[in-house]
Amino acid sequence: MAENSEQSTNVDLTGKSANGLVDKASEQPALAVSEAAVERASPCPYRLFRRERSVHQIMGGGKAADVILWRRHNISIGILFAATAAWLLFERSGYALLSLVANVLLLLIVILFFWANSAALLKRPPPPLPELELSEEIVNSAAASMRVRINYSLAVAHDIALGKDFKLFAKVVVCLWLLSVVGSWFNFLTLIYISVVAFITIPALYDKYEDHVDRFAEIAEEEIVKLSKKFDEHIGSRIAMFLSKEKKMQ
Known part of the structure; x- marks a missing residue:
């Protein structure tokens, strides 16, 4: 009898332990499912310009993106130093700048001319110049892509000129006014230098402090939306009514 009781207790203990292991194993997928459901239910973080890709992917994800984002420090520093020196x-x-380009091209052509003639006289190989030629497919594809972009720009300009999109008209006016102001401060060469420095520094800084910038950008966008709504309610509606009256009178 004692042996039977010990066997029964052992069976009970092993059964309880097995059931406990099964319960724990069944709890783990349930926890994983609940965590996945919470992650899906939580809203995605705000990203500047509503982008879904990383900055590196937007830049192309190649060597040029690595240089712009300062993942190849030597090349990035060299470009910045060369732009500053120039x-x-x-x-x-x-x-x-035009005189420098003309003089460099003139010197290059003279060197190649004497090199080719001296190579023919001395029976040496000519200068290793590659034969460059554009294929018809490349020219047609480039022309087709340019045609689509030009037609889109002309259509947008047509809508702006006829006053069909007042918000776009206001954005274009503000951008052109800012360009005229900035152009009065700097000359063309300085603008190019500022553009190069900004292009090689701003994306890298944004990539480093992405979360902080996106947080402030979300707050700024909310304020801009509020101001635009107030503007549409008070001024935009009046301008639209005035334009509609003029069209009716015509």
Whole structure:
């Protein structure tokens, strides 16, 4: 009898332990499912310009993106140093960019001319110049893509000129006014230098401080939406009524 009771207790203990393991194993997928459901239910974080890809992917994801985002520090520093040196050279010395390009091309053509003629006289190989040629497919594809973009720009300009989209008209006016103001402050060479420096620094800074910038951008966008709604209610509606009256009178 004692042996039977011990066997029954052992069976009970092993059964309880097995049931406990089964219960724990069944709880783990339930927890995983609940966590996945919470993650799906939680809203996605705000991203600047409503983008869904990373900055590196937007930049192309290649070597150029690595250079712009300072993942290849030597090349990025070299580009920044070269741009600064070129700007100082042309801005301080007063040497014109067009004159420099013309002189460099002239020197290159003269060197290649004498190299080719001397190689023919001395029976040596000519200068290794590749034969460059554009295929018809490349030209047709480039022309087709340019045609689509130009037609889209012309259609947008047509809508702006006829006043069909007042918000777009206001954005274009503000952008052109800002360009005229900035152009009065700097010359063309300085604008190019500022553009190069901004292009190689701003994306890298944004990629480093992405979360902080997106948080402030979300707050700024909410304020801009509120202001635009107030503007539409008070001024935009009046302008639309005035334009509709003029069209009726015509």
